[in-house]
Amino acid sequence: xxxxxxxxxxxxxxxxxxxxxxxxxxxxxxxxxxxxxxxxxxxxxxxxxxxxxxxxxxxxxxxxxxxxxxxxxxxxxxxxxxxxxxxxxxxxxxxxxxxxxxxxxxxxxxxxxxxxxxxxxxxxxxxxxxxxxxxxxxxxxxxxxxxxxxxxxxxxxxxxxxxxxxxxxxxxxxxxxxxxxxxxxxxxxxxxxxxxxxxxxxxxxxxxxxxxxxxxxxxxxxxxxxxxxxxxxxxxxxxxxxxxxxxxxxxxxxxxxxxxxxxxxxxxxxxxxxxxxxxxxxxxxxxxx
Numbered sequence: 001x002x003x004x005x006x007x008x009x010x011x012x013x014x015x016x017x018x019x020x021x022x023x024x025x026x027x028x029x030x031x032x033x034x035x036x037x038x039x040x041x042x043x044x045x046x047x048x049x050x051x052x053x054x055x056x057x058x059x060x061x062x063x064x065x066x067x068x069x070x071x072x073x074x075x076x077x078x079x080x081x082x083x084x085x086x087x088x089x090x091x092x093x094x095x096x097x098x099x100x101x102x103x104x105x106x107x108x109x110x111x112x113x114x115x116x117x118x119x120x121x122x123x124x125x126x127x128x129x130x131x132x133x134x135x136x137x138x139x140x141x142x143x144x145x146x147x148x149x150x151x152x153x154x155x156x157x158x159x160x161x162x163x164x165x166x167x168x169x170x171x172x173x174x175x176x177x178x179x180x181x182x183x184x185x186x187x188x189x190x191x192x193x194x195x196x197x198x199x200x201x202x203x204x205x206x207x208x209x210x211x212x213x214x215x216x217x218x219x220x221x222x223x224x225x226x227x228x229x230x231x232x233x234x235x236x237x238x239x240x241x242x243x244x245x246x247x248x249x250x251x252x253x254x255x256x257x258x259x260x261x262x263x264x265x266x267x268x269x270x271x272x273x274x275x276x277x278x279x280x281x282x283x284x285x286x287x288x289x
Contacts, residue, residue: 001081002106002228003236005099008079009046009249010233011054014072016044018061032060046249051076084153092146096244101150103226103236103247104157109165111225111261116173118188119224120151121158121166122195122204127188128152130180158202167203169264170274175206175281182285189282196275205268206277213267225257 019029019040026044030037033056043049043057054076062069084090085101093101100120104110112119118127128151132144158166175192178185196204207218222240237248237257248254269277 001083002078002230002233003103003226004048004079004081004083004105005046005102006106006226006228006233006236007075007081008048009236011072011075011079012044012046013234013249014068014075015040015057015061018068019044022061029057029060033057046079048080051080085150090146090150090153092143093150094142094147097147097150097154100238100245101154103238104154104164106228107157107164107226108229109167109225109227110158111258111265112166112168112222113219113224113261113264114168114174114222115171116177117179117222118170118174118192119168119222121155122168122192123151124184124188124191125152126184127180130184134179158199163199163201165201167205167265169205169207169261169268171207172209172277175278182288186282186285189278189285193275193278193282196271196278203271204274204278205265205271206274207264207268211267213263218264219260223257223261225254225261 019026022029024032026040027037030040033040035053035056039049039053040057043054055073058069058072058076062072083102083105085093085098090098097120104121110121112121117131120128123131125148128148129144132142132147136142136144156163158164175189180188192204195202224238224240226236226238228235234249234251235254235258237254239246239248248257268274
């Protein structure tokens with residue numbers, strides 16, 4: 001299963017290009033399909049809409065015997081699939097995390113840059129629960145058990161023989177700062193070290209303070225890149241903000257983030273050196289106990 005959201009965004013992008021090639025405005029396509037202009041806009045923006053609505057748009061743009069019609073029909077069906085994050089058992093994970101789970105689903109590769117926190121895909125249950133409790137204490141409103149359950153379920157995306165290629169670059173404070181109690185952080189670092197040294201599909205690198213980035217620069221916010229097995233699917237970028245994730249879908253912008261990530265990864269310590277640094281951080285916490 002490939003991310004339904006990624007498939008809907010691919011479909012919307014393809015429909016927009018077909019409409020432009022036909023010299024039609026959104027209003028004109030809507031009239032040709034017997035739909036309101038706002039429906040056209042919502043489909044092109046990747047919002048979920050019934051299959052018959054999408055087929056009416058395809059009928060107005062392509063003949064049914066066109067190979068592109070059949071391909072986009074399949075993409076449309078994929079975009080309407082419902083993943084595990086929509087099941088009642090995970091209703092408490094929240095809309096933001098559910099969208100992240102959707103985007104991660106079926107990704108060929110996931111590349112992340114994180115500054116002060118460890119990403120959800122490598123968090124232990126204790127780390128995730130403590131950070132969630134801190135957010136609740138500061139006034140956030142969500143289901144803590146549901147959020148933790150969703151985070152742990154998401155980690156299956158990088159586990160197993162068919163797990164996504166996962167490449168993460170961390171700022172030193174992500175492993176040296178204590179956003180959780182020392183015992184929880186020590187367990188977390190050991191878990192991260194195990195993933196980094198035993199899983200061939202997982203790469204963890206630390207970007208030292210004195211790293212030389214050449215012409216590059218350190219991003220202002222954490223971000224994640226998602227690429228899918230089908231080259232026709234868009235590469236998606238989720239930029240972390242305080243309350244939501246900004247989703248970048250435009251190809252040129254996504255490419256800039258990909259280049260930025262490559263610069264960060266190339267400037268970071270090697271996997272072996274990063275593992276040594278993580279081990280030293282864990283040992284330091286053990287010495288304090």
